[in-house]
Amino acid sequence: MLLIGVSVSLTFGRRLLLATICAVAVATIYVAQPVAAQIGRDLGVPEAGLGLIVAVGQAGYLIGLVFLVPLGDLLDRRMLIAGHLLVAAAGMVVAAAASRLGLLLVGLAVAGLFAVVVQTTVAFAADLAAPTDRGRTIGVVTSGVIIGILGARVVAGSLAALWGWRSIYAALAALLVVLTLFVVKLLPADRRRVHATYGEVLASLGHLLRERLFLSRGLIAFFLFASFGTLWSGLALPLAAEPWHLGTAQIGLFGIAGLAGALGAARAGRWADAGRAERVTRGALLLLAASWLATGQATWSLWMVVVGVIVLDFAVQAVHVSNQHLLTAAYARRTSSVVGGYMLFYSLGSALGATVTTTVYSIAGWTGSAILGAAFALCALLMWAGGRRAVAQPTTDVLT
Structure with missing residues (x-):
């Protein structure tokens, strides 16, 4: 402790x-x-x-x-x-x-x-x-x-x-x-x-997995960043192909659009401070799923891609900030372990999205990748719906 x-x-x-x-x-x-x-x-x-x-x-x-x-x-x-x-x-x-x-x-x-x-x-x-x-x-x-x-x-x-x-x-x-x-x-x-000893702190990570709030937010992050990884690891494929044939530098400029969307979500922290973290999470996950309707049009409209990228990065960052706000408030005495454990879900989700999107693209093209990204977003929404009661329940903020 x-x-x-x-x-x-x-x-x-x-x-x-x-x-x-x-x-x-x-x-x-x-x-x-x-x-x-x-x-x-x-x-x-x-x-x-x-x-x-x-x-x-x-x-x-x-x-x-x-x-x-x-x-x-x-x-x-x-x-x-x-x-x-x-x-x-x-x-x-x-x-x-x-x-x-x-x-x-x-x-x-x-x-x-x-x-x-x-x-x-x-x-x-x-x-x-x-x-x-x-x-x-x-x-x-x-x-x-x-x-x-x-x-x-x-x-x-x-x-x-x-x-x-x-x-x-x-x-x-x-x-x-x-x-x-x-x-x-x-x-x-x-x-x-x-x-507490180092061994006790490490053991507490296993205890966190039995905490409903931590697990629900971790699973939301897993699917959230699987959707994020699907976009950013796969978007270069349709942009470099017919009819665009964009180069590496040109494709990299889409990162600026993503940056604008993510920075726009900085206000999500203020909304969380005002007690609206749950509403922000729900709305942002719906936006995330909807963003794939625009990003999925990469084979014929670059402007639709720009819109989709901005919305997706805004949604991902808004949920990410809200998740960390809830977790650091609930586990205020072990914020480092909680953030580290949460980010494991983030990393594994990103790796899944990055790995699967190229395989899906080779089979079903960018439309298939877009459906995959939207499916990950809907899974995150389901995790949020299933874990809503966990936010209102007390947590056990102890090291075991």
């Missing part, structure tokens, strides 16, 4: 710093996607092995969610965040200097493992915020995650074109070091009395 220390003022500057940490840290995982082919040519990696360059960071991230994020319920999170950033920076240095595939994979795995600083940051932000301002704070900070995911593709492509793929990892390493200095200088110490 732990006791949260005295609340401090969470200024705009601190919110901005926390959001920037999320953006840069999550970018370390996603920048490999647009430049994997260039890396492969430089290091002599066959096409069949390019998937490893992208997958190794995500694998490290999954491990970190289980074994590193719960440390936030035991240690001073200011120093934990600083330490994670420094180790992630070291991973980026190794990746930038790698002369062979094995060394590159080591660097990317280390960076991915410690990129879970994102979840420690979100949990810390939720605890620093006043209860009446928690949703707004989570909305601002998690906007950094969306900026990192979608912006990484655009920035990585530009840097690689100018100075090569190594410049991407060198720039990220420098940013991570600078952020470490800002964390130590600007964030408050996280002094708490802790009466």
Whole structure:
């Protein structure tokens, strides 16, 4: 069990710093996607092995969610965040200097493992915020995650074109070091009395799976991000095909539309603070399903795709913020473990959507992928409907 220390003022500057940490840290995982082919040519990696360059960071991230994020319920999170950033920076240095595939994979795995600083940051932000301002704070900070995911593709492509793929990892390493200095200088110490061991905190993750609120929100996230992964891992296929034949840079511009939609959902945090998290979740999931009616028209209308992308990313971010608001409020004494456990559902759902959409596209074209994405959205809506009573029920906020 732990006791949260005295609340401090969470200024705009601190919110901005926390959001920037999320953006840069999550970018370390996603920048490999647009430049994997260039890396492969430089290091002599066959096409069949390019998937490893992208997958190794995500694998490290999954491990970190289980074994590193719960440390936030035991240690001073200011120093934990600083330490994670420094180790992630070291991973980026190794990746930038790698002369062979094995060394590159080591660097990317280390960076991915410690990129879970994102979840420690979100949990810390939720605890620093006043209860009446928690949703707004989570909305601002998690906007950094969306900026990192979608912006990484655009920035990585530009840097690689100018100075090569190594410049991407060198720039990220420098940013991570600078952020470490800002964390130590600007964030408050996280002094708490802790009466649990690391083993007890890890065991509490299993206990969470028996909590109806946590499980229902986790399953919503699973299907929510399966729908998200279906779009962003599959959209390039119809856009590069007849009749558009768009290039990588042109396809990357659709990320700007997604970014606009996601940032527009930052207000979802304010709505959650006002007690409307459930209504926001229901409305956003309906929007998510409806967005596929527009995005599914990719074979004949790019404008419909833009509309669909904006609506989908707005809906996903609105639900994501509402979920985390509910969970961090319900489990206020172990926010790190709760956020880490919740993000496991997020990661597994994203992986499912990304994997299945390409298979479905090869069989049924983009129409099939759109139906798949809409089906995932409807499954999330069903999970929400089935778990509504869990929000009103008391939770057991203890470590076992």
